[in-house]
Amino acid sequence: MPLHKVVYLSNNTKLYLWKITEDFDTLFSQVKLKDSSLARLETMKSESHQKGFLAVRMLLQHNDYSDFDLFYDEFGKPHLKPQGCSIKDVEVSISHSNDFSAIAISDSKVGLDLEQLKEKTLRIAPRFMNVSHLENLSEEEKIKKATVVWGIKESIFKIKNEKGISFPNHIFEDDFSFDDKKATATLKLNDNPEVSGEKFQIQFDSVEDYIFVCAFQSINN
Numbered sequence: 001m002p003l004h005k006v007v008y009l010s011n012n013t014k015l016y017l018w019k020i021t022e023d024f025d026t027l028f029s030q031v032k033l034k035d036s037s038l039a040r041l042e043t044m045k046s047e048s049h050q051k052g053f054l055a056v057r058m059l060l061q062h063n064d065y066s067d068f069d070l071f072y073d074e075f076g077k078p079h080l081k082p083q084g085c086s087i088k089d090v091e092v093s094i095s096h097s098n099d100f101s102a103i104a105i106s107d108s109k110v111g112l113d114l115e116q117l118k119e120k121t122l123r124i125a126p127r128f129m130n131v132s133h134l135e136n137l138s139e140e141e142k143i144k145k146a147t148v149v150w151g152i153k154e155s156i157f158k159i160k161n162e163k164g165i166s167f168p169n170h171i172f173e174d175d176f177s178f179d180d181k182k183a184t185a186t187l188k189l190n191d192n193p194e195v196s197g198e199k200f201q202i203q204f205d206s207v208e209d210y211i212f213v214c215a216f217q218s219i220n221n
């Protein structure tokens with residue numbers, strides 16, 4: 001299937017979702033890859049991971065970028081070269097999970113995470129979130145909310161790209177309602193009560209049985 005959905009998250013940020021229904025050969029024949037990406041593709045153990053990787057390149061090509069414009073820093077964070085003669089910085093964040101690949105492209109820092117809904121996320125919720133935020137919800141609602149919180153933490157991590165960030169000890173979600181499709185969270189790396197931490201705005205939504213979460217740095221940090 002071609003592009004599944006484009007979500008306009010703000011004036012300057014778009015999220016693109018690819019639903020992977022093609023087989024490996026179909027995707028492989030449609031993307032142009034640089035040698036380092038071909039080598040990386042060969043090291044991937046599962047075909048599902050390979051297809052997720054190729055679908056990301058399909059999304060780049062849909063936006064007039066290609067694998068040749070994408071590079072990674074030493075921690076694995078992706079970056080895009082500006083298009084043509086533009087001097088504007090472009091930010092990108094990437095996520096893939098089984099049937100879907102997604103990229104967010106923005107002119108401000110953005111972090112994206114895509115997660116399939118699973119009971120396991122709720123089982124491990126006490127390890128990464130404030131479980132009082134799950135009170136008075138049905139099991140199904142708890143799974144959804146815990147998945148959003150996991151996505152909040154992954155997407156903030158992807159913006160910051162710093163070693164040593166602990167999901168339970170450093171990233172704090174404020175309580176939110178799933179129906180609002182937005183939330184706020186704070187990154188606080190320091191125990192000093194006088195340091196207020198860095199605020200993030202979050203947008204999220206469901207697509208089939210997946211949740212995507214996008215984090216943005218608050219402008220009034």
Ligand SMILES: CC(C)(COP(=O)(O)OP(=O)(O)OC[C@H]1O[C@@H](n2cnc3c(N)ncnc32)[C@H](O)[C@@H]1OP(=O)(O)O)[C@@H](O)C(=O)NCCC(=O)NCCS
Pocket residue numbers: 053075076077078093094095096097112113114127128154157158159161162165166167168
């Ligand atoms: C790197 C990490 C964010 C990837 O997330 P994931 O859910 O496993 O996988 P996703 O599909 O959502 O994201 C993978 C993409 O993230 C991007 N990525 C990898 N490292 C990154 C980094 N340091 N910063 C930003 N983006 C990164 C890459 O684009 C990668 O895809 P690609 O290599 O195919 O281009 C994750 O593995 C991680 O290290 N998380 C933090 C660790 C942690 O603290 N975990 C649990 C604490 S309780």
